[in-house]
Amino acid sequence: MRNYMIRRVGHSFFIILGLMALLFLAINVLGDPVTLLVGEDASQEAIQAVREKFGLNRPLYVRFGEFYWDLFHGDFGTSLRHQIDARGMVWNRLPNTAALAGVAFLFGSLGLPLGMLAARRPKGFIDRAVNILSFAAISIPQFWLGLMLILIVSVQLNLLPTSGFQGLGPGGWKFMILPALTLVPVILGRNAQITRATMIEEMGKQYVATARAKGLAENAVLYSHVLKNAAISIVTLMGDELAGLMNGATVTEIIFGWPGLGKLLIDAISSRDLPVVTASVFVVALLVMTINLTVDLFYTWLDPRVSYK
Amino acid sequence: MLNETAVLKRRPNLLTATWRRPLVQAFFGDTITLVSATFLLFIIFVAVFAPLVSPHDPEDQQLRLRHLPPGSTGMAMDRTADPPVQDERYFLLGTDHLGRDMLTRLFYGARISMTVGILGVLVSGIIGMFLGLMAGYYRGVVDDVIMRAVDVFMSVPLLLLALMVLYILGPSFTNIIIVFAVARWMLYCRVTRGVVLSLREQAFVDAARAIGCSDRRIIGRHIVPNLITPLLTIAALEVPRNILTESTLSFLGFGIQPPQSSWGLMLAQGRQYIVTAWWVVVVPGTAIFLTALAFNLFGVWMRAVSDPLQRWRWLRASKEAKEAGVQY
Numbered sequence: 001m002r003n004y005m006i007r008r009v010g011h012s013f014f015i016i017l018g019l020m021a022l023l024f025l026a027i028n029v030l031g032d033p034v035t036l037l038v039g040e041d042a043s044q045e046a047i048q049a050v051r052e053k054f055g056l057n058r059p060l061y062v063r064f065g066e067f068y069w070d071l072f073h074g075d076f077g078t079s080l081r082h083q084i085d086a087r088g089m090v091w092n093r094l095p096n097t098a099a100l101a102g103v104a105f106l107f108g109s110l111g112l113p114l115g116m117l118a119a120r121r122p123k124g125f126i127d128r129a130v131n132i133l134s135f136a137a138i139s140i141p142q143f144w145l146g147l148m149l150i151l152i153v154s155v156q157l158n159l160l161p162t163s164g165f166q167g168l169g170p171g172g173w174k175f176m177i178l179p180a181l182t183l184v185p186v187i188l189g190r191n192a193q194i195t196r197a198t199m200i201e202e203m204g205k206q207y208v209a210t211a212r213a214k215g216l217a218e219n220a221v222l223y224s225h226v227l228k229n230a231a232i233s234i235v236t237l238m239g240d241e242l243a244g245l246m247n248g249a250t251v252t253e254i255i256f257g258w259p260g261l262g263k264l265l266i267d268a269i270s271s272r273d274l275p276v277v278t279a280s281v282f283v284v285a286l287l288v289m290t291i292n293l294t295v296d297l298f299y300t301w302l303d304p305r306v307s308y309k
Numbered sequence: 310m311l312n313e314t315a316v317l318k319r320r321p322n323l324l325t326a327t328w329r330r331p332l333v334q335a336f337f338g339d340t341i342t343l344v345s346a347t348f349l350l351f352i353i354f355v356a357v358f359a360p361l362v363s364p365h366d367p368e369d370q371q372l373r374l375r376h377l378p379p380g381s382t383g384m385a386m387d388r389t390a391d392p393p394v395q396d397e398r399y400f401l402l403g404t405d406h407l408g409r410d411m412l413t414r415l416f417y418g419a420r421i422s423m424t425v426g427i428l429g430v431l432v433s434g435i436i437g438m439f440l441g442l443m444a445g446y447y448r449g450v451v452d453d454v455i456m457r458a459v460d461v462f463m464s465v466p467l468l469l470l471a472l473m474v475l476y477i478l479g480p481s482f483t484n485i486i487i488v489f490a491v492a493r494w495m496l497y498c499r500v501t502r503g504v505v506l507s508l509r510e511q512a513f514v515d516a517a518r519a520i521g522c523s524d525r526r527i528i529g530r531h532i533v534p535n536l537i538t539p540l541l542t543i544a545a546l547e548v549p550r551n552i553l554t555e556s557t558l559s560f561l562g563f564g565i566q567p568p569q570s571s572w573g574l575m576l577a578q579g580r581q582y583i584v585t586a587w588w589v590v591v592v593p594g595t596a597i598f599l600t601a602l603a604f605n606l607f608g609v610w611m612r613a614v615s616d617p618l619q620r621w622r623w624l625r626a627s628k629e630a631k632e633a634g635v636q637y
Binding site: 011014015016018019022023026027030031036132135136138139140141142143144147148150151155243244246247250251254265266269277281284285288289292 | 341457460461465477553556560587591605
């Protein structure tokens, strides 16, 4: 087990390194760092100045080494726009995104009981209803849902503020409802689908017939046998959903002016703030890694059969 | 003699035989799938024949008629005629902030949205399949390198990867296709590799090798045909995801650029007028939603009928078909 964990963490570490190498190569080989920093129609002097300032005249391998050296020291440079430490900016935004995603994920977990309910009687009325509704939920463009919520709840009914942020404390909850609501349907729908599909698949297995044959009540069969076995797949896929929340969070943060990681990244891209872009990508990758690692370790607890050799 | 006619009568013609096939029966027996498929056909039809079915010109600006609500009529100035003449026009879905017909722009937008959705899947599918074949067939170092790359790419959220690619390459139609190639190939690669790994151990591949077939022939003749179904089922569910991603990217300003138009871009342009003219946001949004939903419902049906463990739920052969001895 310990060896497995060490290897697993090493693997994650390797993936992050690979990813950052890819980012470096993409910026410096595929793209042109000067253009990314000053824009396409900069004067010759401005381009020279940027080349001097960021040492872009040096050979690629020197810069590559320096990039990794800084990475290991957690140094991403200074934000070009705000003149403050890029790493600090990203860490400050992290709790905001985490809070938003956390709330959305919590409500999205309601998809589990929905999926179970549907799986009780495959092809029954509830199953069909849950199936279509969950597909509808994942087919809604999130940015559109956000705009619609603003239009209906904020503009027409005047119930909640259209956008903004007033801290994560008790005063700020009003600003959180609409962004969280925008994120919920996709997670809810996917969770319901995952639960339903996994449960139905498990129910076709032999041990279920055995449990029924020995006279167990249907509820006991479903919740103590089927659910436990289905949980393994459900947890994996829910971990993916949590990681995928970053997609929705980015769009939602833009629409509602929520100062999270996604908005930071989009703003940094728009203002050609390369250090902040690099730092955001690194932190998001780190976040996804951590989630995946946690899910993997969760397995041992859920399924003692999994061997870690 | 009499017997012979009876036998002849009982053999169904091609049309009836097709109709009796379980897959066809299942398709027409399932209302949701039928409606989804019809809707998709309709969208593809208007996308392909946009110039023929559109009531107006997508670029024709009638500034005096801007933000007309759905179902209104207005006196437009026809500038193509000489001298320009007034002409009464009907706008089924209203007009946008430049007085352009929403319905027409929706039809033309469908072209980009559908092309991006389908082309994105094709390109990423082909790349993924190729790399998956290499990894699964040749194993060893090739396999290790490709699978580590899969791990790296899988660990980045789709939108983040897409934004990075468009940040570095700049926004354009081609680059959006590149985004999907870069960000989604892993999916097809993993499935392909899995299938290849199980196939290459099987007797018919050994037999092919034993009689001296080249690697190319084994892959092309014996392995690729077995990949079509699993890859197609992923692809069907990837198209709606691509359409949603494209609209999101265009909405954020990193996707399709004007004067080209996609549904996401229409939404982005209408966003600031949402309070005064709701239809400029509701119309393209509904189009994206319904198309994605139809693709998802159709895709999940496809997955179900191609999965041997689930197939029985859908394919309940009619008594007639069984008597006619239809195989499936």
